């Protein structure tokens with residue numbers, strides 16, 4: 001889902017509709033970008049609009065991740081063109097971070113080039129049930145952990161439990177000490193809307209498992225906090241934030257305030273500066289009210 005896109009869109013629309021659009025601020029991001037991660041020879045971030053994917057160039061081909069082509073096939077062809085600008089190596093794999101369409105739809109052009117698609121087992125189950133439009137079904141599934149070795153590079157796919165979905169994979173590059181984690185670790189940003197498809201308490205456990213892994217920098221699935229990479233401190237901060245919000249809502253639920261009064265009354269001033277605070281706080285409270293006021 002596109003928190004960051006929501007943030008970018010109004011600026012684009014306003015600039016596009018305004019007669020002064022030629023004077024739009026220089027800070028407006030270009031529609032897409034490809035960035036090599038500092039200090040690596042082979043790890044790239046492809047951003048299109050408000051979504052991001054990691055790709056890794058090895059001595060024996062490319063490992064790509066999320067196609068990010070939902071209702072915009074040009075994002076996928078652009079992604080492939082950008083990879084081809086970096087390397088003549090074939091694209092061997094496409095790994096899905098989780099099954100949500102905004103991250104994984106549109107992969108057909110990768111399939112046509114011969115890429116093998118990998119996802120968590122439950123991602124494939126969801127996709128099969130929903131007969132998702134424009135989503136390439138995974139060829140191969142992961143349960144707990146899988147290691148993909150291609151040429152000189154190893155990428156680990158690690159399931160850390162249910163969080164923002166029940167099939168999120170953390171992708172870890174052990175040598176580079178980089179992870180790619182999508183949607184369940186927003187950086188200095190509130191969780192999306194009313195946290196649809198979520199397991200709030202298991203989510204906390206999954207953040208602790210991420211903290212226990214060996215890594216230094218995190219590539220997120222959306223450009224948060226100015227587009228920077230995440231750190232373990234960011235994961236700690238998100239965990240603390242979720243625990244504090246959860247405790248506040250539990251108190252309100254125990255006083256019979258869920259949903260409406262809690263959604264109106266609870267504020268977390270400490271997090272006012274985080275992205276999407278005004279937009280999503282009441283939705284987040286709604287989700288925790290369902291948990292603590294209803295048990296689900």
Ligand SMILES: [Zn+2]
Nearest residue numbers: 001100164183
């Ligand atoms: Zn998602």
